[in-house]
Amino acid sequence: MNRRAQAVTMLLLGGALLRATFADLHLRYVKEALGPFLIAAGAVLVAAGAMTLWYDLFGSKADAAADLPECADDGHSGEDGHGQRVHKEPRVGWMLLLPVLGLLLVSPPALGAYAAGQAGSALSTQQQSDFPALPPGDPIALNVSDYAARAVFDKGVSLQGRTVELTGFLAANPEGGQYLARMVLSCCAADGRPIKVGLAGDAPTGQADDRWVKITGVYNDRIGADPVNKSQIPYLQVTAWAPTEQPRNPYE
Template sequence: MNRQAQAVILLLLGGAVIRASVTDLYLRYVKEGLRPFLIAAGLLLVAAAIMTLWYELRPPAPRALAPADGPTVGPDRPDGHDGHDGHGRAHHEPRVGWLLILPVLGLLLVAPPALGSYAAGQAGTALSSQQQSDYPPLPEGDPVQVSVLDYASRALFDRGTSIGDRRVQLTGFIATGADGQPILARMVLSCCAADGRPVKLGLTGDVPAGLPDDSWVEVTGRYSDRLGRDPVNDAEIPYLEVESWRQVPVPKRPYD
């Protein structure tokens, strides 16, 4: 791979990062607050690629005439090296460099979906350690919209005291629990999809039935004091008493 090919791949990579950053595609991989850094990184990659191409494609500088009594030591370089080996062959970078085009194709052509039920089944619930709880009262509304993470935290760490008998509405995707029954889950990120972990809720009452994994639903219900265990890390999983539910499209922001 020569310098020009490297610059083209760098240009494509920077363009792919910018394209993902100015659309909602980046939300599948990182948290929303990282958008400015992604745009800046993409612009730097594009600028580096353009400068490399300009340097490689610019017209060659006029050669200085060699002294009449001095030896000629190569067409371009005073040390006698002209970018070729002793057999007249040009030096090239390792061919493994072409693998750099794979992430570019992934961003431009494939666009993997956000983490879903498979990732949730491979990792233990994120709420695996006890912590002090001092939650404020829920906002006004009936039902009140809360995140899966907020409900699970209140249900586990203060045993539903801050929820009381209020009706709550949550949105998440369906996954299959250890007992084969559907559970409600949502992925939470610390930084990007690489560190995503699921928050899982068991469901009782009017449990969504007949839906495949990764179907997104909006459920309305009340606090349940029932607790289960996550088979992956043996952490407690809270439950929600479902009163009603409906299937919804994948939200713009798939992560809590």
């Protein structure tokens, strides 16, 4: 891989990173808060690639030749068309094209029902209590993790007499019916774990796993156990539900 190829590779990698970030594709891989850092990294790669390419095309040939170190003939060097000694870069550099192709050609779905079924609920890692009162107005939109934490750790005190609205995807409940679930990330999709809420009352039936739904309901004091890690799983008494589109950011 010569200097020009290195420059083009940096341009492609930086451009792919910027495209993925501005098109919200990065939300399938990492937390939304990391977006500005990805933009900065992509911009640096594009700038470095552009400067390298400009210097290779228009820079002083004399300066370029003066910068070349003298090295022994170790099988990685040769002569260019002008008799100058040129050091050949290792071929492993071409591997940098793999993440470029991955970002440009592959668009994996967000973690869903299968991942939720393989991992135990992350609720057991939270240690919240003394939740503040919910703002006025019903129904109030809550994160699945917020409802689950209030239902388990606050015994539903802050949910009494309130109607809530949760958005998530459906996942199989081994005890019958389906969970409403949402994946939470600490950093990236590799550490994603589910938050699960059991559904009672007029819950969805006959729906496919991974179907995104918006559910309205009230607190139910039933507590189940996650079959994977025995964490507590709260329930919601469903009063109404409707299919919905996957949100811009599928993770919490």
